[in-house]
Amino acid sequence: MVKLLDIGLFALALASSAVAKPCKPRDGPVTYEAEDAILTGTTVDTAQAGYTGRGYVTGFDEGSDKITFQISSATTKLYDLSIRYAAIYGDKRTNVVLNNGAVSEVFFPAGDSFTSVAAGQVLLNAGQNTIDIVNNWGWYLIDSITLTPSAPRPPHDINPNLNNPNADTNAKKLYSYLRSVYGNKIISGQQELHHAEWIRQQTGKTPALVAVDLMDYSPSRVERGTTSHAVEDAIAHHNAGGIVSVLWHWNAPVGLYDTEENKWWSGFYTRATDFDIAATLANPQGANYTLLIRDIDAIAVQLKRLEAAGVPVLWRPLHEAEGGWFWWGAKGPEPAKQLWDILYERLTVHHGLDNLIWVWNSILEDWYPGDDTVDILSADVYAQGNGPMSTQYNELIALGRDKKMIAAAEVGAAPLPGLLQAYQANWLWFAVWGDDFINNPSWNTVAVLNEIYNSDYVLTLDEIQGWRN
Template sequence: MKNLLLKSIVTSFIIVVSSCSKDDPKPDPVVVVPPVEVTDALTTQNVKTYMVDKNATAETVALFYNLKKLAKTKFAVGQQDAFLSFYKDAGGDSDIKKTTGNDPAIVGSDLSFVTDIRNDGTDSNWFYQEEVKNATQIKNAYAKGIINTVSWHLRGPKNKNYPATDNEEYTFYASSMFDADKSTFFRSILPGGTEHDWFKGKLDQVADFSSKLKGSKGELIPFIFRPFHEFDGSWFWWGADFCSPEEYKTAYQFIVTYLRDTKGVHNILYAFSPDNSYSTSTNYLSHYPGDTYVDVLGMDNYGDFNNLGQTGADKANAKLKMISDLAITKVKIAAMTETGYRVTATVSPVTNWFSTYLYSALTANNIQISYIMFWNNNLDGYWVPTPTASNAADFKTFATKSKSALVNTLPSMYVLPN
């Protein structure tokens, strides 16, 4: 681990040896070299040097630093749409709070509604209403000291499941794309492509949304942004079948440089988050845009937890160990950016799934993972159990283990320590 230096004090004693003689019976002099303190590579003074945005806001810098330090002892536990989507549409407190008594430590939102072509910015428009709900969720989470992460299910190609005359329905799923778009659409958004201006327009909307996220003192709210996630699969139009590694890198790099340098957005940490297909660092880095474009090394992983017991948990741990080691070497943040096991009327919970299998995947082999996020509960199923569910006690046990952090045990994430 190149950049992780053990905190210790090394004291060296150099004994200067000189020849003894009968005329000089005095003992040889001893020269003591002062103690040398070896510390972590990351400090409050140099934190910006490891970040994508050297002009990041103070709160964004603090979030990077505190997430990196958190991983040494704990991982933040959270859920997508924790304040917006509930099992059986129950509403009220987050389902995590219903079960544990405390809100999550991290909350996920999405920019899909912000950039949807049907969002006309009027109060009566459903897509604009969803945009406002997501912004409110982010603001409320920040006010509680919770971490925010934002995905982007960007609708782009025309949806073949709608009439050809309907110009308003677009998709992010490859299965709904016209075949002609599958081989061309991603390439068309790159610089020089026919849809590049369209893509810049979408990023303009992202920048505008980011600028409206403000705390009680007018400060910009930081969030972790993970564009084009799960790219190693091919269920999204930005997936592996539709772009080369170099094309993916080009698109990701353009997102960062356009938002940061052209639009002046400085409240974002950028996450790189494939699905779980990569088990070696070489493969994981095949689409990696580079250290200057990525703050968070993530991985979405549902497959290894699909009722595969300890075998699946061990596979997941090995992959997390891989990204944890990379994050230590690169001085980045490591995270399980999505995971879960969904329970429905026809799919029963797995005994001790949370407290045994998931927890061991997140803690074995001394890995350093900063956060984990479950997907959103809804009317038909849950990833996080509510109090009456048969696995509620299992989740509560998981959430109160020594390395799990809900908001009640989360340190202050938006202020650099002294």
């Protein structure tokens, strides 16, 4: 890695046009005070105790509100970014934008005082650079940022075996293949088979992985007339030599509002049901608990169809639990983890499904159900700019202590291979969401998709043939 020769901050100070100076040595951490940055719709304040420098920046209440750090670098170099903040009004999220390009979302846990959070990495170009901290959820305080030269990533130490001792041959072969490519290549993926075909038409390449959703097999949807070909699509992609990932937008078993604002088919959202997972789990003899198990058993039928067809499944239930916008995460981490354990026992032990590779899909440590029932870690990242998503990658490395492979299970923007390699973000696979994302040039231009799908770093369907061997 090239040595940084000169790094400095050029900022618009509140009462001066002077250039702010780095406060630490060039080759170590360098801190930049937020009050010395360029402020857009934001202001400097001193009311909250514990800040450094002359104050902190507040006023993040409109979408365009931001602060901009101008940084000059003599060479191209990768840095770890940390942000000193205070989220005194509850959990928050901010966007970090490097050089008006890739967007990275950073989570700020709630707290009463200033603290620092890892915010991923930034690859500074030789010359002038900008780092923007942009509103997102808003209503937080920014004290400073710190840049530290990134250390080379050590070799991964991935668990050699699946957790299920009875995992079938197909699941073991898939897991072995995934371990063989992890850190060396990324597997291309797409939500829904027809969108994968659209990619083939645009790029001449087909995604290696296709993700399907068991949503319409949920009993509360089936009883209202839904049908699905998700299992057939999964089998078709498997028969073509591809890899299959499966999620489940679990329509609540009961209690759907079915109003003009919240139709019955949106019953996986917290806002669309009064189904209370905490109360349900607290009463295993209750009717709602019975319906919960009924739903799991209904999905087991579909997973058994995949097992009978020889399809190993990257199984990703209870996705995005920590967001709280789905009912399985609405009551906090403990009910969500308890439900995960019930799912694991019911499917793996009771139903004897041995073709499942269990993929957890939240980042925060409080939500993690534990190593014994999780084979792969993942995150869903919706950030524009086709960036490397290094913030979430590094957080998952820490969560799994680098013993678990890490996937970008849902993304809005497919990541550019060059950035993935530069940031050492060794995602196992990515899968772009469907309508409004894969076919939306605001998220993925055809030119960018061609660059990605024709890269040597990105594995496509034709390049993974024979993975079973």
